[in-house]
Amino acid sequence: MAEKEGFRAAAFAAAGIIGLQSVYNLIADNGFLLRPPGIQSEEDFLSRCTSCGKCIEACPYVAIQAATWQAGIAAGTPVIDAASQACQLCHDFPCVAACPTGALRDVSKREDVRMGTAVIDEELCIAISKSIRCEVCYRSCPLIGEAITCEYRVPEAGNRGFAIFAPVVDAEKCTGCGICVQRCYVRQPTTAIRIEEAQRNQ
Amino acid sequence: MELTRRNFVKSTAVAMATAAAAGTAVSFAGCSPSSGGTNTGGGGGDSSMVADQTYTAVCRYCGVGCGVLVGVKDGVIISVEGDPENQSNLGALCIKGQSLAQLLYADDRLTVPLIRDDKSTKGTDGGLREATWEEALDLVAEKLKATWQTDKTRMAFWASGQLPITDGYVLAKFWKAGLLSNNIDPNARLCMASAVVAFMNVFSTDEPANCYADIDEADVFITWGANMYEAHPVLYQRLVGRKNTDTNVKHYDLGTIKTRTSEGAKTLIFNPGTDIAIANCICNYLVANQLYDEAFVSDHLKFQTGMTDLGNAFEDGYDGTDVIKNSGTTAESSLEEFASLVAPYTFEYTAELSGVAAADLEELAKLFADKSLKIMSFWTMGVNQHNRGTWMNHCIYNAHLLAGKYAQPGCGAFSLTGQPTACGTAREVGTFSHRLPADLVVANEAHRRYTEAVWDLPEGYLDEIQANGPHTVKIFRDMSSGKYDFFWSTCNNWAVSMPNLTRFLGKGDKKGIIDTFVVVNEVYPTLSCQYADVVLPAAMWVEREGQFGNAERRTSVFEKAVDPPGEAKWDMWIILQVARRVLDGAKIGEEDAFSKLFGFIWEGDDFKADARETCKAVWEEYRIFSNPSMKASVEALNTESKLKMEAKQLAPYDEYLTNHGLLWPVREVDGKWLGTSWRFNAGGPQEAGYDAVGVETYGEAGKAGDLSFYKTAGMKPAVCFRPYEPPALSPDDEYPFWFVTGRLLEQWHTGSNTTRIPDLNNTLPEALLYINDADASALGIASGDNVRVTSQYGTFEIKATTDKRVEPPAGRVFAPFFSTDNLINLAVEDIYCPLSKEPDYKKTPVKIEKA
């Protein structure tokens, strides 16, 4: 228990810094904000969320923070920076249970979750662009083999007899949890896998 | 020492969150500017950083032994890339190799010697104070000398498959010839001993006959208890590359749990310990139906029977039993007798025993019967860390030899290693308690004479060490029982890697480790340092010149690229500084012992020359073992005793640099040094990688497959029947699960290096216990819950997961051993293969409770 509290404290400290410095990680170029599980659509979410902060308090991993003023109209609403602390898809979804307005709703198992869809930047990804045995995203995915698979590609000519182990996301099954983003080996200039708007609505 | 590893990992996690949030993941790999540069994507990297100098090296981690090129600017490593000229990897790397540039720069490097004044602080974070080298070396030497002079049985060195070859050679010479002691054993006892004993039993020479390039030509792959996807990443990449080029290529994965290696393979999950029955089943099919390779059998093989009912190593005194004394004994036998012994292993019987469907067993057996198929078997810890590990190695050879599928391009049986120089150092230079350099053993008189000749020792000098010394588990068991006074280790983290840590860390009733004077050479503070009386800061990897020998017999040199931090020194310097103090006043004949042994490289209080020249000088002496013509007295003994020492011939030092590594035996042909891809195979010229010179010198031409097993007595390796005997312990009502331990790609072994590379550690920061869905729900455990795992040996806590990265079937659970936060070895049994003394880390009965 003490350990868990220690973790929370450390994570809160980190989260504080995120709030101050890391708007970049929270708002993608296209303005996409990663919301907690149970979001139905951004429009639906904004119409219900009162920025009460109950999901933020409920999350044992301190994955959720309140968006800062840079988020404009969405300031104060719960967002997740997957690269620093992704949603861990708790089996009992404390965030959803805590939401008093139904902004977060209708998830009972992790397969139901549609926070977004993971998208791989094939140039940044060292597995694909440099044939490095990485595929961390694949192995760290809680739905390994379903939401993300490992495709064995034949390297282009001149690139030895070593297969490329390419991670491939299945947009139909990906929950958008962002665990793969948190674990991605590449950190600069951004992670090689990122969460974008869900490509499939439930 | 304020920052313990546990704290370090935690503070790193926070630092990472912070740095990642700030969008600057570069600043926390330590204080050096080198930490950037590496962890960028495709075209990434800081283009303003251009290396002043590039050095050739080898990855510091796994047994694949990938070659790397190390870029240095202003004395700091700024890049590490795959070396396209090293034939073991042709430039390929996994993320561990990819992150090597950050390896040296975590902020808790050990840079000054540390001494513990109060033994009661052992096992805690504190208690170590800084000291000078002079004080630390004097203290270590004084303790070692006192023990050596009073009772030599109460001291031991624990060596390593990560210690560079020259350092291992110097260490073996100091311990065996200087101290006249066999109380030295490597950590390779924990991973490769079963493979070694089987190689020696069957072929009378250690290490595989095949090479990595065979992957490119094989028709069928069989992995036996080997999770190559995770543990041999780049080799597995080559294997999948082969499968990609030809859809007819098949892969069968045999194991007790489903892993990522099973993906894309036909997966045969067997009951723990029954792999021997499966191999026997294949042999039975071959001999009962006369589908073995007749020419191969009649030209090359003999048959033997061996001891059965070996029992198990539960008791400390187990080594002394008659069973063990006689277990190596074999009797001549025949194909007919072998056939009758394997006859019970029908498809039906084996299916029932193993849980593998009879039709699948038949499919497997038919592959061996098909003369047109080239089969490559690979195996690692599932086979070696096995209470019948030596036997299981034998059984794989039995199947391959009967089928005539060995030592040919694309076709053979390949024992993989886990450490970068398990072969090159632990096995080849003689750091085992029963070995001398170059496959020689202490118990053999001719071998002792030969070693004396190389080392210029008086004849008979080594007779004092003709009895084998204690193996690793015996050392630890005896140490925990208070039977040791001095223990020294390097390139090792035994406080995490040994089985039965509850006992060996003094957490049970046996406190011996607290009283023993423990010395640890280390680069980062590990858990082992918490039990050390003295910690000696070592130069690591490319902070010094060194050499590794990988799984395919490739010896490679890694050049010194940067200086070590602070006062850290390379292992060879540390070993010799202690040696000269301990041997002070000792004589060999009329001569000063230390100068006799090491005068060729050492004078006064330091090396005579720089590291490159020192390594070369050591190499040139070591090379005499496998190049007897370099010294007349040695050559005479080689001929007289028919030792065939050129069987593992090594090249002059510079050849390894020029060639980016070479596969031994290396032959001089027309002034050029050429490696050997296929030992014992004269099917082509030396230039093409065949063992033309070896077979011509020692073997017979014109035999089946152009092979000649010239190191083996009568040139005939033995097929020896080995029965299925059950695991030492099996689950019962109290401990209903099998606990299987192992490795995962991102972290290497005890994590003492990989957890300190933030970007790498972030990819797998936590060890998890993988459990089957049905078992988890029956126990009321949700994925992510903390659980307590308990065996009759000990207990630990860990977070459980039902994620499918590793998929144990019902009744089995798996966890990796890299995490100090979850010391899984607290609960692992210390029962070992009676022949190899290698512990079985794969079959501990445990119970699992919600924590």
Ligand code: SF4
């Ligand atoms: S599911 Fe769990 S980890 Fe994810 S946001 Fe909700 S509470 Fe946090």
Ligand code: SF4
């Ligand atoms: S976001 Fe990543 S980790 Fe989560 S389900 Fe999708 S692919 Fe898997």
Ligand code: SF4
């Ligand atoms: S973890 Fe990142 S770099 Fe590695 S394979 Fe996945 S996307 Fe590519």
Ligand code: SF4
């Ligand atoms: S860890 Fe093994 S596979 Fe990975 S780069 Fe190093 S030697 Fe190669």
